[in-house]
Every structure is written in structure tokens, then in C-alpha cells.
Amino acid sequence: MHYRPEIDGLRAVAVIPVILFHAGFHIFSGGFVGVDVFFVISGYLITSIIIAELDEDRFSLITFYERRARRILPALFFVILICIPFAWMWFMPLDLQDFAQSIVAVSTFSSNILFWLESDYFDTAAELKPLLHTWSLAVEEQYYILFPLFLMWTWHLGIRWILGLLAIVFIASLAAAQWGAYNAPNAAFYLLPTRGWELLMGVFATFFFHRYKTINFNNKIKNTFSLIGVFLIIYAIFAFDETVPFPSLYTLFPTIGTLLIIVFGQKGTVVHSFLSQKVLVGIGLISYSAYLWHQPLFAFAKYRSFTEPSVSLMMGLCVISLMLAYLSWRFVEMPFRNKQVFNQKVIFTSAIVMSCSFITAGVVFSVDGRFSSEDNLMVKGYKAENRASQLQSWDWLKARTNDQGYDVTNNQFDHTPWFDLDDPRRRLLLVGNSHSKDIFNVLMSSTTAISRFQIARFGTELADIRQAFYLSPNYQSSDMLMYVSQYKPADLKVFNALIDRAILDGKKIIFVKNIYEFEEFGRRTYADFLFNLLLDHIGEDNITAKDIMKINEKHFEQFTHRDRKQLHKKSDALLAQLQLQHPQLVVLDRMDYVCDKGRSLCYAMNGNYQKFFYDYGHHTLEGAEFFGTRVDTINWLASILE
Secondary structure (H helix, E strand, O other), rough: OOOHHHHHHHHHHHHHHHHHHHHOOOOOOOOOHHHHHHHHHHHHHHHHHHHHHOOOOOOOHHHHHHHHHHHHHHHHHHHHHHHHHHHHHHHHHHHHHHHHHHHHHOOOOOOHHHHHHOOOOOOOOHHHOOOOOHHHHHHHHHHHHHHHHHHHHHHHHOOHHHHHHHHHHHHHHHHHHHHHHHHHHHHHHHHHOOOOHHHHHHHHHHHHHEEEEEOOOOOHHOOOOOHHHHHHHHHHHHHHOOOOOOOHHHOOOOHHHHHHHHHHHOOOOOHHHHHOHHHHHHHHOOOHHHHHHHHHHHHHHHHHOOOOOOOHHHHHHHHHHHHHHHHHHHHHHHHHHHOOOHHHHHHHHHHHHHHHHHHHHHHHHHOOOOOOOHHHHOOOOOOOHHHHHHOOHHHHHHHHHOOOOOOOOHHHHHOOOOOOOOOOEEEEEEEOOHHHHHHHHHHHHHHHHHEEEEEEEOOHHHHHOOHHHHHOHHHHOOOOEEEEEOOHHHHOHHHHHHHHHHHOOOOOOEEOOOOOOEEEEOEHHHHHHHHHHHHHOOOHHHHHHHHHHHHHHHHHHHHHOOOOOOOHHHHHHHHHHHHHHHOOOEEEEEEHHEOOOOOOOOEEEEOOOOEEOOOOOOHHHHHHHEEEEEEOOOOOHHHHHE
16 A cells, blocks of 8 residues: 555644643643544455455465564563663552553453453552553553454455355444443443454445545545544534443444545645645654553552643653654664564564563562562551452452452452341441441441441442342341442432432431542542651651641641532532421531541551551551541431431
């Protein structure tokens, strides 16, 4: 196929928004659609090569994979190699283990599967994973394991049969994406079956050109449709955000836009002239390396920062990612594409050796994640590893259920009886996500609570409550329901139904408000930030009880001076309205026991330097024990003791 500079320009249009989106520039709220643009481009270019060679009866699977290896592996392995020492030096143990697992997954082109499996509550924040972006490479490589084989086996059937079969796959994949976006969003986002249709968009463009080699559209048609394509992509970049279900029918905006540019953005059009500019073509040529570099730079910067990285820092990292991209393109990508320098044997041998080396290193790190400088940061009871505290916060429920896999939702034990019907105490069922776990820990630390109530938990997002919940033995035998969650928009829609059903079934119903969300920086909490400032400025030996009190006062200042999130305001307003409609409804506010407004402080750390939160608002076990005593002190449960 002949070289099309506008395609490289289109790559630049794809990669720049992705980088700026991940850098946190909110104006590019839909910048993630650049990945979808890449999928369509990849489908078009690779298929063009395959069918040209099939037409001439010279297609070789070995040669095809050699080209993919030359294109993908050198820069990818180089970036991983550079990431390893920084992860070794900076990551806390559990995060180092996660990174090690991602090295193994990337080396086997299965990182999309790993990140899908990890995409639960205990997973490291996505923005802190240096290799998270490799999920899209895994999707492409999995696709190109299957697609050439499909074309080889079906080529003799003719184009019409091939397109018919691909159309069926396309419709099934798009339908799966649409369903998955609302029912299994993590799987839909990461996995090939729900992403394959995007690559097929590019495939169809290739077959269009293959079928209509001599077709010539007039300039008016080409200009009109290529400009529509640009508009669709730009609209998605600036109008979409993370709340848009993706991939889904919404993804047709950037993918159809890309398809229109590929088909109609030919010479003589405004779009071709714009995309063929040297600057855009140059960025397009280094776009793969730029894509590889930006996420590790951002992830390490955010991980090491005790404050939100500044706009100037993130913009600087964007520029650095392009500079590194040029260097790795010039000195890594290009040499390995030269068959005179590296022949096929060298390419495959080096690929196998490097893959095995990374897999071995990843396995070693995964088995033993102690190699971290921050593992030894212990000052009295201070724990730097918030993920460990997060995991430990489930220990009491795991012991209660005798299930080491007990989790936020979908626990079989929740469908078995917790209550002793011969016990005279009232039966209180906690319902919700991880925040109901926090309340379980708090109430189990409250003398008042354990003397007056039997306490059980049913883990679920409120919007996911179905008949199985109402049929569960703990719901059936409960006297009181306490809903505790981080209420999401979908949850707010079911509040009325939950209340109506509880009233119908004769249950006392309590809603606990969303907890205030304190600042967090990477994996560090606001308390980590303040405590480390003390360590840096006055040292451990000079820290006094007054200094710890200052940390708690700073939390109070943040609580009183920063507005609650818009979503929290909506849930608070809705609960206030529902209380007017249902006087029997009880609403409790966790910030009443977290903060002492009379003393102008919010409890975040004690005199032994133990933190009460491991993130924005979830309690550590130490926090739950302390807040349990606060529940008794302020008589937080008074309204449900009557």
C-alpha cells in the first residue's frame, strides 16, 4: 500500500488527547477515545498489508509476526526496562508485587486480562500503574493472533463470504460492548470480545479500498465526509468524560469519525492538508513511543508526590514524554525495523530472551515484594503501606465468615444465617459496599452497639439489589436495615424503592450519609502528607501530642472549608427530602463521630501515630476501634435505640 501521511497525522490527533487526558487536563475529558482511534487505524493498516500479500499469494504468518515483533517489542521492552529500577526503589511492597505481575502479563500480551481481573476494590488506583496503558497493546496482539489465521482459512471463500462473516462478528462484538458497558463495565473495557468491533471498522475500510480500487469521489463529498469525521472525533474528545459508558454505542463517534477520515480524507481535502502537516506527521511517527512513555512518567510522578502534581509539572512531563518518544523512536524503534541490522533470527531470539527475562523477574518480584525502600518506614505505630491497612480492614469480617476471600460484594456467606434467633438483642443488617464493612468494624468496637444489637452484613451496591437480597435469611429475620455506601447516581434512583420495601416488610430503616472525602495523593492520605511534613521539618524525636493534634485540626479545616462533592450534596438533599416524606426514616452522619466540632478537629491520627483512614474516608482497624468509642461517647446510635 502507498504511504498516507494523513494517517500519521491522525495518529498524532489520537495520541495527544490521550496524553493530556491522563495528565489531568479536564478540558480533554474524553481524551481516552484516542485509543479507539488507534484501534481503527491499526485494523486498517495491518489488514491492508495482509490482504495485499494474500492477493499475491505470498503471505507468511512467520513474516507477519516478525513485522509485529519489530514494531511492538523493542520500544515496549525498553520502557519496561527503564521502569523496573524506579518501581524497585519507590513502590511499597504490595504495589511492587502488582507491578511485577504486570511485567509478566505485558510480556505475554495478557495485561488486559490482568487489569480486568485486578479491577476490583483492592486494586491500586489506575493512575498509579506504570504499565496500565499496555492493555490496548494486548487487545491488538490478541486480535492479530486470530485475525490472520481467519483470513488464511477463509480467503478461498471470496470477499463476499469474508465480509459476511466479519459483519456477524462485528455486530456480536458491538452488541456485547453495549451490554457489557452497563452490566460488566470492567470486562467490556479491557477484553477483546468487546473491543474487536473497533478494529473491524478499520478492516472494513481496507476491504472497501480493495473492492473499489478505482473509485473517485468528488472533492465536495470527500471534504464533507472527512470533516464530519474530524468533528465526530473532536466532539468525543471534548464532550465525553469518564461517566460515559465505554465501549458502547457512544464509541461509534470516534470510530466512525476515524473511518470517515481514512476513507474520505484523501489528497485535495482540507483534512488531508491539515493532517499532512510536518508537525503532526512527526508526532504521528513517534506516537507509539509517546504512548508507551507517558503513563509511566505520570504514574511515578503521582506515586511519589505528597501533593497533587502541579499543572506545570504535568505539562512538563507531557513534553518530556514526547522527547523520550523521539529518542526511543530514533535509537530503538528504527534500528530494529532495519532488516539489514537485525535479521529475523535475531528478532525472534531477542524477543524470546527478553520475554523470558521479564517473566522471570516478574515472578521473583511477585513472590517476594519486600524489596522496597518504604517497607522500612516505621515510626512508632505509623504504617506507610496503606494497601496493607486496606486489606487488614477486612480481617474481622473474614474471621466472622471464616472466608479469606470475603469481599465487597457477591459473598456466598451473606446468603447464610448470621443471626441467632434465640438472642434477645435486636437484629441489625448492614447493607452496602465497602463502607458497610467500615460501619461493621466501628459497631463491633462500640459497647453500646454490641450490647443492643446482633450485627450482620450484606455486601452489595444498592443499585444491584435484587430479589435474592430480600429472600436472604438475614433480611428475612432482621429488625433493622442500615444502608451504608458511597452512593452513586444509580443508587440514588433506588432509594424510594428500598424505603417502600422496608416499610412494607415492617423493618426499621436507617441511611448513613456519604462520608466526607479527605484529600489523598497517589497512595498517600492527607494524614500521610501532614505527618511526613512533621518528620521532614522537626524529626520524629521532636514530635509532640500537640503536633498530632495539629494534624487533626488540619483535617477539620479541610472538612469545614471544602465543599462536599456535588454527588454528596445530591444524596444529602434526597435523604432530607425522604425524611420529610417518611418520618420513621433515620439518617445518620458518620462525620458526627469522625469530627469533634466543639474542639475543631477531625480525628485522623492518634498519639501513637496510627492513622484512622487508609484513603479518602475508609477506616483502618485502629480507626474503627477508636470511632467505636466515639459512637458511645456522642451517643451516635440514640435515634435507633428507642
